[in-house]
Amino acid sequence: MSGRLLLAHDLGTSGNKATLFDMEGNLLGSKTVPYKTFYSNITWAEQDPQAWWDAVCSSTRAILGSHKAEDIGVVAFSGQMMGCLAVDEKGVPLKNHIIYSDQRAVKQTQSLVERIDAKRVFEITGHRASPSYAIEKLMWLRDNEPEVYKNTHKMLNAKDYINFKLTGRMVTEFNDASGTNALDLKKLAWSEEIIEAARVDISKFPDLIQSIGIVGEVTAQAAQATGLKKGTLVVAGAGDGGCATVGIGSVRPGITYNYIGSSSWISTTSTEVLQDAEMKNFTWAHPVPGYMQPCGTMQTAGSSYAWLKEQLGQWEIHEAAKKGINPYRLLDGQVEQSSVGANGVLFLPYLLGERSPRWNPDAKGAFIGLTLERTKADMFRAxxxxxxxxxxLILDVMKAQVHIQEMRVLGGGPKGKQWRQILADVYDLPIIVPKYLEEATSMGAAVIGGVGAGLLDSFDRIESFIQFTDRVEPNRQHVERYRQIRPLFDEAYHALEPLFSKLQ
Structure with a gap:
């Protein structure tokens, strides 16, 4: 068994989770160590990279408490994307990491699209220009912290910094690089056109390798800190969205999945960047070489449901506490009391503006169709x-160009049977539910590591990791009803759109 186990780390927003798998995909152990995010100035969000490293070291040591270091064949990371960590020539961070949700670079984004057309940015990178991305954050450092910018040797993302700490090598891979707004997706190279328009130094961008590329080996210093064996292979890994894509088995064209947590995204696999004239969605470089990962992300999915639970679900919360069950089980009962179409009630789920498909930071949530006859059950279903x-609407862009036969689901949202049926009926696709709804990211990192290290022969081995436990077929009558309702949902948004900015 020596050197045959796969150690995956998921370096997320709230903490690092170390997970150990064997070659058959059996989960052997998991340990999460939290860390903080520092918020300031309304739109700023940062993390201390030393806290990441401490979390990686302690979680690794916890995993190795019941396994031998020599059993670990490879280490690979999933990581939060679209951040900016400035490090000097020795790899020492010059300031805290500016994370993906930080929105300070609004002026820099405006400056970029004044120098290069916004549609041209989308054409090159597969993404809209936005303060969320790394190059705009680097521009902000240039304009506001010139000494930090001057001394920046490389701009790294979260997992890339930890890979450096393990191996001493500064690189990134194509999946994470496509979250910088600076990668030419077709050439899989840094875009000189965009970087020149941004007026930043291309030398500050790290070298590019594949997700399955070997970054290096664990150094003696890193081995002492983590408990890993010196010389253990470290594979580049991918961003969290890319790892989830691999972890749910979307490793061939058309295999599509929907993650539903506080936010939600739909992603698929294609052989090329999908055409999207309205720029509703965006595209990552896929961790599987040769493929692309089209994606669309909405802001408040599960968090909309959680918001209504807090506002109108106090009885369910109280009863669930008495019975020792999850309150969402009781809310499912409420949803079941309503009917398809929520008896004429529509809900616009824009409680934090919207990314895909609206791209409107001013968008607001709304209930439409309320009357004295409508009930709490109708509102929960709506x-x-x-x-x-x-x-x-995100899925429609993909369906027009990719043959999609079913929808795999992940995250906490699809735990409820009522929502699974609504998903099947609105999408007009079978909904496929895995046993582990929240382990796909770690599984994906493990498989990327296994393929990169030569321990797994192909990405198809992910199918042995996934166990599907439920399949929900569309109800044909419900499908037809939703086909009538969906245009009304879209019409409601466009009717209210002129009001949103006035409600600030």
């Missing part, structure tokens, strides 16, 4: 239907 109809 929220689930509104979220799902919004996601279906």
């Amino acid at each position: 929220v689930l239907e509104g979220i799902t109809m919004n996601l279906s």
